[in-house]
Amino acid sequence: MPQRTVLLVLFDGVQSLDVTGPLEVFAGAELHTPGTYRLRTASPDGAPVRTSSGLTLVPDRALADAPAPHTLLVPGGQGTRSPGPDPRLTDWLRECGPRAERLVSVCTGALLLAEAGLLDGRRATTHWAHCDKLARDHPSVEVDPDPIYVRDGHVFTSAGVTSGIDLALALVEEDLGREVALTIARHLVVFLRRPGNQAQFSAQLAAQTARREPLREVQQWITEHPDGDLDVESLAARAALSPRHFARAFQAETGMTPGRYVDRVRLEHARRLLEDSADGIEEISRASGYGTPEAMRRAFVRTLGTAPAEYRRRFRPVSTR
Numbered sequence: 001m002p003q004r005t006v007l008l009v010l011f012d013g014v015q016s017l018d019v020t021g022p023l024e025v026f027a028g029a030e031l032h033t034p035g036t037y038r039l040r041t042a043s044p045d046g047a048p049v050r051t052s053s054g055l056t057l058v059p060d061r062a063l064a065d066a067p068a069p070h071t072l073l074v075p076g077g078q079g080t081r082s083p084g085p086d087p088r089l090t091d092w093l094r095e096c097g098p099r100a101e102r103l104v105s106v107c108t109g110a111l112l113l114a115e116a117g118l119l120d121g122r123r124a125t126t127h128w129a130h131c132d133k134l135a136r137d138h139p140s141v142e143v144d145p146d147p148i149y150v151r152d153g154h155v156f157t158s159a160g161v162t163s164g165i166d167l168a169l170a171l172v173e174e175d176l177g178r179e180v181a182l183t184i185a186r187h188l189v190v191f192l193r194r195p196g197n198q199a200q201f202s203a204q205l206a207a208q209t210a211r212r213e214p215l216r217e218v219q220q221w222i223t224e225h226p227d228g229d230l231d232v233e234s235l236a237a238r239a240a241l242s243p244r245h246f247a248r249a250f251q252a253e254t255g256m257t258p259g260r261y262v263d264r265v266r267l268e269h270a271r272r273l274l275e276d277s278a279d280g281i282e283e284i285s286r287a288s289g290y291g292t293p294e295a296m297r298r299a300f301v302r303t304l305g306t307a308p309a310e311y312r313r314r315f316r317p318v319s320t321r
Contacts, residue, residue, distance in 0.1 A: 003035050004175065007069035007100075009109075010043040010059045011089055013079025016051040017161050018106040022073055025168035028184040033176055042066040044088040052078045063092045071171070072100035075164070076107030076127065090115045104156045104171070106164035113157070114138040122152040127160035146304075165190055210253040214239040219254070222262055226269040227289040230262045262289075267303055270296055274312040281308055 006026050008019055023039060030037040043049050046062030074093065079085065093116035097103055105113050110126035113119050114134060123142040126134050131145035144150055149158040149167040158167040165188070173181035210216045218239050222230055235258055236246035250258045270288035273279055281293045285308075290296035293308070300308050 001033075001036060003038055004070035005038045005040060005067065006071045006073060007066055008039070008041045008073045008075065009063070009089065009093075010041050010049045010057055010075075011077075011079045011086055012049045013077050014049060014051050014057070014075050015077035015107060015161060016053055016055045016057070018075030018077060018109065018164050019051075019057065021162060021165040022075075022104075022106060022168035024188060025165060025172060025184055028187055029172045029176060029180060032180055032183055036176060040066065040069070044086055044092070063089070063096075066096075068096065068099045070100070071102040071104060072097060073104045073106065074109035074112050076105070076109040076111070076161075080108040080111045081130075085112055085115060093118065100154075102154050102156065102171070104158075104167065106158050106167065107160050110134060110157045111137075113155075114141055119155065119157070122155055123150055124152065124155070124157040125150045125159055126157060129160075210250070212249070212253065214241070215250055215253055218250070219261070222265050226262075226266045227287055230258075230289065232258050263299070263303075266290065267299055270300075270308065271311065274308055284308070 008023060010019065019041075026037045026039055030039070040061070041057070041059040042061050042063045042065070043059040044063055046059060046065070048056050048058045050056055090112060093112060097113070097116055097118045103113065103118060105124075105126075107127045108130050110119065110124050111130065111134060114124070114137070119138065120140045121142075123144055124134070125131070125144050125147050128145055131143050134141060135143040147159070148163045149156060149170065156167055156171070158164055169181050169185055169190075172184060210219060218235050221228075221238060222235070228234075232243045232247055235250075236243040239246050241249065247258055250261070254261060256264075266289045270284055270290070273284045273287060277284075279287070281296070285291065285293045285296040288296065290299065297307050300306060300311060304311060306314070
């Protein structure tokens with residue numbers, strides 16, 4: 001098995017966890033299967049860098065002295081944004097990025113790849129708070145704000161901070177197999193694939209948690225029973241409120257209508273089953289509260305722009321297909 005060089009780019013204002021999270025994953029893989037990864041770090045001039053949290057990182061070398069890696073990993077952080085990235089870094093990425101067999105960004109590292117022209121014509125993601133900026137500043141990039149990570153050919157982009165660990169585990173699984181990746185995930189005490197891992201926000205995170213206990217209990221009930229009777233009248237009865245009072249209070253305290261919340265929970269449940277189970281489309285549509293495959297298909301196309309079968313093909317891990 002060939003040894004893969006993984007080069008992590010460092011710069012002032014880098015987010016430390018964007019660096020150390022993936023680094024620990026690849027280091028764990030090398031410890032488990034020696035000779036698989038050679039880990040290197042480099043900064044524009046080879047000098048130590050100060051992370052956004054004040055931690056000092058000492059690189060192995062300057063970017064100009066770094067050999068062409070198999071996997072080039074570009075982290076994010078404040079240094080990717082205002083007052084602007086180091087031009088030495090973007091110039092180097094523009095010249096050397098295309099030589100990498102695998103190009104990876106974590107969080108706002110996608111902004112650096114885009115600035116270097118390496119995401120032109122590609123689908124990509126970044127931290128949810130910066131997706132609008134990526135789309136606005138780089139209209140040639142197809143920005144998907146939803147997934148934890150996106151693969152477009154040999155280019156991988158991930159969402160915020162800890163998603164770099166998710167992506168690194170996926171790369172190790174691709175390189176060395178599921179058992180090695182699972183061993184590393186257990187050692188780090190993280191999910192190999194976090195539940196519903198294709199969404200940056202679950203329905204529960206996208207909505208606020210209600211202040212009043214009866215409404216919080218209704219939120220939990222919806223989550224646990226997506227295939228139940230979830231019309232406003234039934235939910236209002238569970239909260240011991242009139243339908244009008246319930247609908248008004250639910251929206252005031254969660255930021256969305258009961259119907260919208262139910263839609264999100266059902267879509268999230270269906271996505272998780274498509275990603276993680278071998279259940280058929282008809283079975284998943286019933287379990288998720290859609291009733292029929294056609295109703296589920298309409299919900300997927302309306303919200304995600306793709307049908308359930310295509311979603312499963314794109315996002316279900318190869319090892320479980």
